[in-house]
Amino acid sequence: MITPAFAQGAGATAAGGAEIAFQVIPFVLIFVIMYFLILRPQQRRVKDHQALIKAVRRDDTIVTNGGLVGRVVKAQDDQPEIEVEIAQNVRVRVVRSMISEVRAKGGPVKAA
Secondary structure: OOOHHHHHHHHHHHHHHHHHHHHHHHHHHHHHHHHHHHHHHHHHHHHHHHHHHHOOOOOOEEEEOOOOEEEEEEEOOOOOEEEEEEEOOEEEEEEHHHEEEEEEOOOOOOOO
16 A cells, blocks of 8 residues: 555655756846846946056046055056155055045156
């Protein structure tokens, strides 16, 4: 004789593939929503920040992540550091990646 438990188990294995698909769909939807709401805008901000860092030129007014506001005195494209004047005759070297914003664009690029 077949017990009721075995009879119910046979029907459930046939529908088991569909149940797994319905359990996975919410996770896929959550991932898609997270991608469009979190990951994509963050990637765009990183790309914009890298473009901002590459575009820093002499006489730009910048703000660092530490809160220093100064004027770029010396900036070379091949160097990871720039020289910033934060007060009259006070110059500091700042790593380019620590620039948070460029407030005012400066003069033209100095001819080499």
